[in-house]
Amino acid sequence: MTILADALSIVAERIRRASRLTILTGAGVSAASGVPTFRGAHGLWRQFRAEDLATPAAFARDPRLVWEWYAWRREQIAACQPNPAHDVIARWSGSDKVAVVTQNVDDLHVRAGTRGLVRLHGSIWELLCADRCASGAARWRDDRVPPPELPPRCPHCGGLARPGVVWFGEPLGAHDVEAAVQATACDVFLTVGTSAVVYPAAGLMHQAKASGAFTAEINQEPTPASAIVDVAIQGGAEHILPALDDRLGQPRVPTPKPYPS
Ligand code: BJW
Ligand code: ZN
Secondary structure (H helix, E strand, O other): OOHHHHHHHHHHHHHHHOOOEEEEEOOHHHHOOOOOOOOOHHHOEOOEOHHHHOOHHHHHHOHHHHHHHHHHHHHHHHOOOOOHHHHHHHHHOOOOOEEEEEOOOOOHHHHHOOOOOEEOOEEEEEEEEOOOOOOOOOOEEOOOOOOOOOOOEOOOOOOEEEEEEOOOOOOOOHHHHHHHHHHOOOOEEEEEOOOOOOOOHHHHHHHHHHOOOEEEEEEOOOOOOOOOOOEEEEOOHHHHHHHHHHHOOOOOOOOOOOOOO
């Protein structure tokens, strides 16, 4: 057996025996769908890094620039489809023993049919009032590509609208954090396609490990988590998750419906 086959068998066996499996995903899960990741060579938009644009200060300084970045990303994501990694996670999520927590704002997990998804960093398809006026403080969905005006306006007060995502320095949703922390009480914690540098998401694996979970990572390249998890598998999530799924002995894709006669 190769090292990869060994690692897959070990993780599959742990998942098979687990009463609770928690999966934490990041941008790498959507990479095969064509959604750019944040970090690395392909993570740059013009000359900016996520840390330059995904902040309240950047929005206050230049809302149009920040919205141009989001409009560009919304356009790209709208053209993308879930890939086999999303499909496997979606099917696994049909089991009560599986919890899925994502940092992704692209909603590809939602489109793949993932149940009970915790979206730690919000959704790029939702907006809220930048001034948090009474009616605009709750997020609303707006998936128009391109937005009718840039920057978009709050329909309630006419002020600026902002993306319904969590920027650096902002607190995550309390209910989302609570659900994610609860999910660290699991037997197997699988982290997939994340550079594991953004907190508090990156801390979840540590919490799971401290609570006694078996921890595994699937990522294209080594991360700070690689040296800490019990098994680190290097490779594309769109290949590794289906291979893991095969070892669990279930059909990889939903059975195609017969054509109506
Ligand atoms: C593949 C692949 C394939 C490629 N298959 N793999 C503790 C320590 C240090 C700092 C902090 C700390 N606690 C808090 C902080 C500060 C900060 C932080 O973490 N900073 C670090 C960068 C140093 N955190 C925050 O500010 C958070 N807020 C907070 O803590 O608030 C506290 C508070 C409390 C009370 C009052 C006020 C405040 C908020 C963090 C929000 C992050 N937001 C973003 C933007 C979201 C909106 C948007 O999309 O525009 O979230 S930043 C960006 O990074 C985005 C992502 O969700 C997040 C993580 O990125 P991810 O998913 O890991 O992507 P990449 O690109 O980094 O990695 C992809 C990986 O995939 C790579 O490794 C590839 O190799 C791999 N890959 N192809 C498998 N096919
Ligand atoms: Zn408003």
